[in-house]
Each structure stands twice: as structure tokens, then as C-alpha cells.
Amino acid sequence: MKAWRLKQFNQPLEYEDIEKPAVADPTDVIIKIGGAGVCRTDLHLIEGIWDRALETPLPFTIGHENAGWVDEIGSGVTEFKIGDPVIVHPVASCGKCLSCRAGEDMHCENLVFPGLSADGGYAEYLKTSERALIKLENGVEPKDVAPLADAGITAYRAVQKAAPFARPGTVTILTGMGGLGHIAVQLMKEFGNGEVIALDTNSERLDMAIEYGADEKILADGNHLQRINEITNGKGPDVIIDFVGEDDTHKESMEMLKKGGHYFVVGYGGVLHVPSLDIINNEFNVIGSLVGNYNQLYELMRLHAKGKVHLHSTTYPMSEANEVLQMLEEGKINGRTVLVP
Ligand SMILES: [Zn+2]
Ligand SMILES: [Zn+2]
Structure with missing residues (x-):
């Protein structure tokens, strides 16, 4: 064969x-x-x-x-x-x-x-x-x-872990609207109850995320952290699911996550550097999903x-x-x- x-x-x-x-x-x-x-x-x-x-x-x-x-x-x-x-x-x-x-x-x-x-x-x-x-x-x-x-099962497991934290009034950022992300949007609308924001560097993929039910889309154009900060009244998102997992998305996720928030790492390839003081002071939860x-x-x-x-x-x-x-x-x-x- x-x-x-x-x-x-x-x-x-x-x-x-x-x-x-x-x-x-x-x-x-x-x-x-x-x-x-x-x-x-x-x-x-x-x-x-x-x-x-x-x-x-x-x-x-x-x-x-x-x-x-x-x-x-x-x-x-x-x-x-x-x-x-x-x-x-x-x-x-x-x-x-x-x-x-x-x-x-x-x-x-x-x-x-x-x-x-x-x-x-x-x-x-x-x-x-x-x-x-x-x-x-x-x-x-x-x-x-x-x-x-x-792609489907990986999005499913991550969303199943994250959904209990996506309560009414919360904000979830889904980073990366590729093969996994576009499935995760639909599952998050099925299992979660908060606002779902799609984040990507590509506007076509963001349009697809809106079609699949995302409440909002944000283009990762360099000003996106500021926009997320405004949307969340300076508090940051409660939940982030990172389908990219590169150095930049790790760093930005740790910068924007709300105190007590949950960061799910699904994509990979980068290295997550985070001072232990930030983890304890903000009570960050960093969770892998395989x-x-x-x-x-x-x-x-x-x-x-x-x-x-x-x-x-x-x-x-x-x-x-x-x-x-x-x-x-x-x-x-x-x-x-x-x-x-
Ligand atoms: Zn795979
Ligand atoms: Zn076995």
C-alpha cells in the first residue's frame, strides 16, 4: 500500500x-x-x-x-x-x-x-x-x-473542563480560530453561559467564528490586549483557552487573565514563563488538556x-x-x- x-x-x-x-x-x-x-x-x-x-x-x-x-x-x-x-x-x-x-x-x-x-x-x-x-x-x-x-475531541475536552467556569457574566477568550477553535466556539455556546470572544490574527477565521456563534471577535493586531481590557472593564477574561500555545499567546494570556482566572493550554510549541509571585498573587489556574x-x-x-x-x-x-x-x-x-x- x-x-x-x-x-x-x-x-x-x-x-x-x-x-x-x-x-x-x-x-x-x-x-x-x-x-x-x-x-x-x-x-x-x-x-x-x-x-x-x-x-x-x-x-x-x-x-x-x-x-x-x-x-x-x-x-x-x-x-x-x-x-x-x-x-x-x-x-x-x-x-x-x-x-x-x-x-x-x-x-x-x-x-x-x-x-x-x-x-x-x-x-x-x-x-x-x-x-x-x-x-x-x-x-x-x-x-x-x-x-x-x-481536532474535535481535543476541543471537546478543553471546553468540558472550562465550561463550569464560564458562568453568566463571565468572559471567555478562545485564542486561535483554526481547526480546533471553530469547533470550540460551538461547544462553548452549548456548554458555557458566559460571553465568548474569538481572538485570531486572521479576519476570515474571525468571521467564521461569529457564524459559529461567538459573541464577539477581536483581531490580534497589536491593540488587542487594550480592547480586551476595555471589554472586561479592566479586569481581564475569566477563562482563556489557548489553541495556539506559542510564546506570544502564553505571555499575553498571563498578562490579561483575571485574578482567580483559568488558563487552559491546548496548543503547544512555546514555553510558558510566569513569575511564581504572579501565580500566587493572582491565584492563576494554569491547566493542560490533552x-x-x-x-x-x-x-x-x-x-x-x-x-x-x-x-x-x-x-x-x-x-x-x-x-x-x-x-x-x-x-x-x-x-x-x-x-x-
Ligand atoms: Zn492532532
Ligand atoms: Zn491502559
Whole structure:
């Protein structure tokens, strides 16, 4: 089969013929890819920054945002049959460790993360486990929902953590209106009760945020901290969810956050420097959020089926992965992109 291989950090991917994955364990499932979402994490993998957290097994196939059809099943698979359309939770978790038993798949002690620590979905086929699969509703095409497997679930978990603090009369800033941000706006309107302000450097993306229900948009043009200060009567936002996670957004978030406020870090790549005196004096809460668990993806799929979450996505042929990654790097993508074999 054809697959996009990362062979060396900071080099374009290579489109190669490799062997189709095979069932090894009884709970293994081979998925025929219907759509593989393109994520900023793919750029970070190519840069090599994930090597610190999860050793990057070069050469390997990237792609952790997948949906498709069940193609082969192990002897122990009971809930799925060949041909079922499915969305794939990003990790194959063991189901036996304490984290799995607590429902936290992302913290699994025996985690296999296709696309990060094992071969992923920029390919014709992907190997995962039965535990990772959720059946799609009738009429839902894998390529139309693939980004919910990562962009969607990550926005969902962050908003679920933040929503209890977004009470009536509060202000929430959502920083970065890309693949995750535009989903988060809709979820925040669903789960929160405060004002939701979209912040981005791109006015088209801000217009999209308003369409999706943001109460206000602010262009990050250099004067944005002052505008936020005015809107919040000098107090700052109660909640910030940062989908960018670069040095600038960390710094600005710490400058504007209200006393006792909550700063959720979802995007990454930068370094957060904050004096400990500021943390204690302002009682800042800084909270990380990583993807989401199986049940969160299940809940998101139900909301999507009810028409409460819309996904702005564009499809490209699988053969154009490097071009799409380049566009993402240059900030030329609105919403999410999906590669289709
Ligand atoms: Zn991702
Ligand atoms: Zn586990």
C-alpha cells in the first residue's frame, strides 16, 4: 500500500509502497482509511519536538486523525464486522491499567498512539484496536468526520473542563480560530453561559467564528490586549483557552487573565514563563488538556449527529500530503483539511 513516511526530521514526507498492516493480536482491527485529518501536531512531529515525549519511531507513517471502514478483524473482536464505517479514537489503549479503568485512555500506561508512536493514517490502511472504534451513524461518510477524532475531541475536552467556569457574566477568550477553535466556539455556546470572544490574527477565521456563534471577535493586531481590557472593564477574561500555545499567546494570556482566572493550554510549541509571585498573587489556574477520552469522542459524535457541531473542512487527495502540510505551515488553511486515499 501507499503511505507517507517520515524518515528524517525537518524533511518532507516520502510517499512509498510499504506492506499493509496485519492483524497480530486478537483485538487488532485493520481500518481502510476513508479520511485522514491534517493536524499541526504533524508539523511538530516533522520538526522532531515530539521525540522528547514519545520517542518518534523513524521511519514511520504519520496521521492520527482517522476514519474509515473495518477491513480485517482479530479473532477476539466482537463488536465490529468487516465493512462497518468507523471513527478511530487516536490511541489504542490497553483497557487493563488503572488509567484505562478510570476512563482516561490518553493516560494509558501501555499506550500505542498510531501517527505518533506507531504507523498512522496517512496511508491506505491503519492498524488499531477494537477499543478505539466508534461506529458512524447511517449516511455519515468517514472523510466528513475524520477531524472530529482529534481536532474535535481535543476541543471537546478543553471546553468540558472550562465550561463550569464560564458562568453568566463571565468572559471567555478562545485564542486561535483554526481547526480546533471553530469547533470550540460551538461547544462553548452549548456548554458555557458566559460571553465568548474569538481572538485570531486572521479576519476570515474571525468571521467564521461569529457564524459559529461567538459573541464577539477581536483581531490580534497589536491593540488587542487594550480592547480586551476595555471589554472586561479592566479586569481581564475569566477563562482563556489557548489553541495556539506559542510564546506570544502564553505571555499575553498571563498578562490579561483575571485574578482567580483559568488558563487552559491546548496548543503547544512555546514555553510558558510566569513569575511564581504572579501565580500566587493572582491565584492563576494554569491547566493542560490533552486530546480526550473515548467517552468524550462518543459524546461529540452524538452532538454532531444532532447537528449541534459543524465541521469546516476541505478534502485533498492523499497524494498531496506535503502540499497540504506546507499550506498549514503558512497559515493558509481555514478549518481543517482531510486527506482522502
Ligand atoms: Zn492532532
Ligand atoms: Zn491502559
